[in-house]
Structure formats: structure tokens, C-alpha cells
Amino acid sequence: MIIRSNKSKIQRNFSDLLKNNDNKQRLIYVMRDTIIGSKAKTLHLLRFLEIYFLIDNECRKVTLASCEFELVSNQEEADTKLILHCCNALSKHSLEKVIVITPFGDTNIFVIMLNKLLDK
Numbered sequence: 001m002i003i004r005s006n007k008s009k010i011q012r013n014f015s016d017l018l019k020n021n022d023n024k025q026r027l028i029y030v031m032r033d034t035i036i037g038s039k040a041k042t043l044h045l046l047r048f049l050e051i052y053f054l055i056d057n058e059c060r061k062v063t064l065a066s067c068e069f070e071l072v073s074n075q076e077e078a079d080t081k082l083i084l085h086c087c088n089a090l091s092k093h094s095l096e097k098v099i100v101i102t103p104f105g106d107t108n109i110f111v112i113m114l115n116k117l118l119d120k
Contacts (some may be wrong), residue, residue, distance in 0.1 A: 028055055036060070036067050052085060059085055079108045083116055 017023050017066055032053055037040045039107040052060045052070060071088050075081040088100045102109050115116065 032060075036063055039067065054081070054085065054087070066088055079112055082109060084112070085111050086118060 018027070032055055035051060035053060043051065043062070043064060049063065053060050053062060057072055057074050058069060059071045059073070061068055071085060073081055073084055075084055076089060082100065086100060089095055089098055100113070
């Protein structure tokens with residue numbers, strides 16, 4: 001089974017569906033299209049005022065009022081890209097804090113962020 005749109009039927013064993021790399025990639029695009037297409041419902045359901053959605057090199061900021069490009073980056077390493085987006089959000093939007101939740105034991109992001117903070 002291949003995910004083609006948000007109308008695609010999902011098999012019961014979701015992990016089998018994600019073993020296909022095309023499905024994983026397509027699922028991200030379907031999620032993006034769904035979030036952008038129903039901004040109000042998604043933001044209300046998740047209890048967020050805004051969502052940053054990153055696909056490939058483009059990051060979009062989704063709010064009730066708009067969906068705009070926030071940042072473009074060709075950074076390949078996901079941990080470093082995450083820090084780049086956090087720093088951009090802190091500086092561009094005058095935020096007091098950004099909360100990053102990572103899997104238990106993932107120290108890479110912590111070390112990179114600590115290094116970034118010490119550079120200032």
C-alpha cells in the first residue's frame with residue numbers, strides 16, 4: 001500500500017506501512033497539506049498558537065492568520081538544523097524560551113545547544 005493523499009486508507013499495522021521509504025516521505029507531505037489546509041482545527045486540537053513545519057530545506061510557520069516561509073536551510077544534520085531553527089525563533093520573534101523535547105538519552109541536541117549558548 002502506498003500513501004497517496006489524506007484519503008488513503010491506512011492498514012492496521014502502521015509500522016509495516018512505514019517500512020516503505022516512499023510512504024514515510026509521502027506521509028510527511030500529507031501531514032503538511034492537512035495542517036495547512038485546516039489550520040484552525042489543527043491548532044485548536046494541538047492547543048498551539050503556531051506550528052513550525054520543516055520539510056527538506058524549507059520551514060513554514062503556520063498560524064491562524066497565515067502560512068509563511070520562516071527559514072530556508074540546507075543543513076543536513078537534523079540535530080544542528082533543530083538548533084538553527086530554535087535560535088532563529090528566539091532572535092526573530094523575541095521569544096523568552098523555546099522548549100525542545102527529545103528522546104531520553106539524546107545528548108547531541110543538549111551539547112550543541114549548550115555550545116551555541118556559550119558562544120554568545
